Amino acid sequence: MEQRSLILLGLLMSQSQHGYQINDFIERNLSTVTDMKKPTAYATLDKLNQNGYIDIQFEQEGNRPTRKVYSINENGKQYFYKLLLNNLSSAESVNYQGDIGLMFIDFLPLEKTIPALQDRLNKNKNLIEIFKQTPAHGIRSGVNLAVEHKITMLEAEVRFLAKTINILIQESE
Secondary structure, three states, X not given: OHHHHXXXXXXXXXXXXXHHHHHHHHXXXXXXXXXXXXXXXXXXXXXXXXXXXXXXXXXXXXXXXXXXXXXXXXXXXXXXXXXXXXHHHOOOOOOOOHHHHHHOHHHOOHHHHHHHHHHHXXXXXXXXXXXHOOOOOOOOOHHHHHXXXXXXXXXXXXXXXXXXXXXXXXXXX
8 A cells, every 4th residue: 555655646746636647647657657547546545545644625616516626644655754754765576477487498399489579578668669769758757767667677688588498599509
């Protein structure tokens, strides 16, 4: 829940927002760093409110249904800073799903293994190109850093796969 709370509190640091705005921003701009869905976001916002980190006001515009507007309060700001510092200083061991296949690679013949790894290599190269198309965010550098981190990690994966494929090709000769 800490990562989700960090995202939601971070979004509220710049301005109060209603749930639709928050979820829309997450879907459009943060899909590279989170897979948080709307129900999870709303549940996390409710918990943050129950824990005294955000305030909720109700807003009525014209004939539209009443909607909740979420605002971070002083307790929430302190909690946000704590979560942010913990996140920035944490070291993490990333679990790549593709490593599971690597563990059992010896059970496949090389003529099937090498094309599968080449396919994975090409998909990662495509992902790099997609991330490189992400527009730069001029106001704050944090989004740019997150995108650059993704690109760097994918480039490392591409180098690893190219090296592995070359080793396997040499072994097959």
